[in-house]
Amino acid sequence: MTRSPATPQHSERPPLTVYLASPRGFCAGVDRAIQIVELALEKYGAPVYVRHAIVHNRYVVESLEAKGAVFVEELDEIPVSDAPIVFSAHGVPKSVPADARNRRMFVLDATCPLVSKVHIEAERLFDRGHEILLIGHAGHPEVIGTTGQLPPGAVKLIETSEDAARFTPNDTSKLAVITQTTLSVDDTREILSVLQRRFPDIVVPRTDDICYATTNRQDAVKRIAPQCDRMVIVGSPNSSNSLRLVEVAQRAGCPRAMLVERSSEIDWREFESIRSLGVTAGASAPEVLVDSIINAFAERFDLAVQTVTTTEETVTFKLPRPLRDTTAA
Incomplete structure (x- = not known):
């Protein structure tokens, strides 16, 4: 048996x-960016065009595509229409919204407010005559967007402590630094330490640019x-x-x-x-x-x-005005 x-x-x-x-x-910036696309689809219908991946996650992008979002890399890929165009959370160079205005496009800007804060700081420092150093990673959309707030060549990219040690400024008394928001806190602190040791008068962010x-x-x-x-x-x-x-x-x-x-x-x-x-x-x-x-x-x-x-997060960011009266289904 x-x-x-x-x-x-x-x-x-x-x-x-x-x-x-x-x-x-x-985070609050990512949550806001995804909400902007979802609410735009609800309010205006498909398609909603998104310049670059709204956030860097394939699952999120595919989920939004299934709902009617169309992702493009440049505005000239978008056919003439009244459909909304969403700028990704990473931010864009100034030339992009200017191009959108010239084409009379309806834009919803999903740039993270903390990235926008860095853009504003870069312009403020440049207007005061500072040479701008940006600690960040070459080719990252946020770095492209931040450098694109100022004239070509106005921002010098610093990726490593070695870059910081080699850099030669035009005027050590008119030097300022900003950072990408998604860096290693420890690496950034080390790079800033090198720059401050070499250039004691360098202007550093009043509050940490890292979000x-x-x-x-x-x-x-x-x-x-x-x-x-x-x-x-x-x-x-x-x-x-x-x-x-x-x-x-x-x-x-x-x-x-x-x-x-x-x-x-x-x-x-x-x-x-x-x-x-x-x-x-x-x-x-x-x-x-x-x-x-x-x-x-x-x-x-x-x-x-x-x-x-380790901590509780309570940060939230406002939606663009055209979407504030829309509730996600």
Whole structure:
């Protein structure tokens, strides 16, 4: 007589403690940008054109495309119509809204207000005769947008401490620095230290240009990283703030941190025999992706999830005036 196997009394999955960082995921600027596209679709109907990815997350972009958003890189890709055109959260050079006005386009600007603050500061410093240094990453849309607020050549890009050590200003008494909002807090502090040591009169931002959400997510990672055998950062490979979280986790003591866009991308060989896992998400990654990754681990491990909160975020930003009377369905 054949007997059925006995039902195990205890889980055969290995135990795994998951430290879930908080804050994580969407920041106020990203949330506002996505809302702008969704509300524009609700109020004006499809299509709504978006110049560049609204935020750097493929899942978000694909979700909005399914609702009727059309993503383009340049305005000349948009046919003549009355459809709204949304500028992405990263900001755009001044030439772009000027071109849109010339074409009589209806624009909804989703630039993060904290990025706009850097734009305003750059113009103010330039108008006062300062040579402007921008700490940031070459080719990033935010850097392109910020340098594009001023005449060509007016902004010098500083990417590393080595750049800061080599830079030769036109006039050391008329030098000012601004930064991209999504940088590593520690790297930026190091670069600023080099510049201030070399140029004691340099004008630095009155308040940190690195946004509150970038700082908060890095602080949360620093808190949990030393306890983790591995860390998963949920985010896209073109997301600057997500890439910085990977770097921060490894510097803070986690032996290995990986950027994962979706649960299907997880290389399970990296997680054999681990006992602790840290999980967080970049500011452009939705919580649904975090949930899917935790669920994927739950299928293979007996999870004990602990949320580690370092601060509470209450920041919100106003929508553009044409959308303030619209409620998302």
